[in-house]
Amino acid sequence: MKSDRTHTEPITPISDKRRIVEIIAVLCTGVGKFIFMDALNWKLPFIITAIIGWSMYIAFRYSQHKGILAYWGFRMDNFKKALRKVLPFGIVSVIGFVVIGAIQGTLNPTWHILPILIIYPIWGTIQQFLLIGLVAGNGQDLNTISIPKIVIILLAALLFAGVHYPNYWLIAATFVLALFYGYIYLQVRNVYVLGLFHGWVDCSFTQLLTAIPLWKYLENCFPEI
Secondary structure (H helix, E strand, C coil): CCCCHHHHCCCCCCCHHHHHHHHHHHHHHHHHHHHHHHHHCCHHHHHHHHHHHHHHHHHHHHHHHCCCCHCCCCCCCHHHHHHHHHHHHHHHHHHHHHHHHHHCCCCCCCCCHHHHHHHHHHHHHHHHHHHHHHHHHHHHHHCCCCCCHHHHHHHHHHHHHHCCCHHHHHHHHHHHHHHHHHHHHCCCCHHHHHHHHHHHHHHHHHHHHHCCCCHHHHHCCCCCE
């Protein structure tokens, strides 16, 4: 599986220690979701803290290494290349949703799909950065440990799906999608395209098959708030 990683390596090499610490930090964020959001119901404080914390880390790393954002996948030079890889799957998925919705009689899209198409990809990009970018990306680029790509993709997918517990249908769906996310990311590192794909496919599925109101959709997508 060929990738463009050689064109995205930061100027200053990243140590395996830092890579492992970043992966552990993502895992801790996931564990924190179960503790503070699910068990203690501290939903808003947790998500605000997580967003501020990771934003500060991104800014700190950028101040140290200007090329780190491109290395992580926050880049536009390979946008079209990544889009060409995910677009066929996305088109087939949306067509499938339309066909299933028509057969089931649940096809009833509303205007609510428009703001969701704008809002949800932002959250999708954040998820791609943490769960695919830092976990799969760091796993691929470890210097002292060689992990097969299929194992990296499986581990990232399990983590991605696991944070959606206890919704078992959502766990299954996100696991399959995360396999695709990981496969694409290890070839073309672009979290913008994956974030758009994540948001728009999820939005199309929900709106074309259920057409739930905007506020209810956001409640489901952002139960933390």
